[in-house]
Amino acid sequence: MFKVDLNCDMGESFGPYQKGNDHDLLDFVTSANIACGFHAGDPATMKKTVKMALEKGVAIGAHPGLPDLTGFGRRNMDISPDEAYCLVVYQIGALHAFVQAEGGKMRHVKPHGALYNMAAKSPELAEAIARAVYNVNPELVLFGLSGSELVRAGEKVGLRTANEVFADRTYQMDGTLTPRRQKDALIIDEEQAVSQVIRMIKEGRVRSLQGTDVEIQADTICIHGDGVHALEFARNIHQALMKAGISIQACFKN
Secondary structure: OOEEEEEEEEOOOOOOOOOOOHHHHOOOOOEEEEEOOOOOOOHHHHHHHHHHHHHOOOEEEEEOOOOOOOOOOOOOOOOOHHHHHHHHHHHHHHHHHHHHHOOOOEEEEOOOHHHHHHHHHOHHHHHHHHHHHHHHOOOOEEEEEOOOHHHHHHHHHOOEEEEEEEOOEOEOOOOOEOOOOOOOOEOOOHHHHHHHHHHHHHHOEEEOOOOOEEEOOOOEEEEOOOOOOHHHHHHHHHHHHHHOOOEEOOOOOO
């Protein structure tokens, strides 16, 4: 039987009274990647999002990013592997404190935005991030772009890893995501997104923008929570997977 995790980036606003779909999105995902204050989020938001995820039984992960609130962590920064290590340790530790304070347990780590994409290609950055996760807690699962340097680095240091694929992003022939600055980076059509997801899970392939098939492993699917129709999209993806006979559960769930 095919099975997959549905993850969503959350807690990416500010203050205790922030608006957004996070509360309702948690009904349709199995893993929540919670911003740790560097690219988005703040202590009040972290606390609130952790509490909501625990109440709904959704696995909690840290979503560490570059220190770039203005650019939402999506602009590349020239950081060293040691700087990447420190950034990730710091942010995991911050979220872990809130999870522990609420009586929960952290399950995974997924880097955000530019940090994620940089680590997908750079062995040095990938190794630094993997070491940071392992040194904080070797039981954590490291999420990375399917087939990327980050996944390889996680496996090398002894972490459990989850190959991540994207429902609403297009791919290049080398297996990387199309950069957001390109007009065809995002998939707007819902039927196309659903079709891409089901094929990645069942066939282990995705069609690149260049027209070639790329082999891919889909352990977890990212659903972005900041879109205008994010809630409807998440609900429909969830329903489509169930209809296709695909079990939805958090990675390495006991």
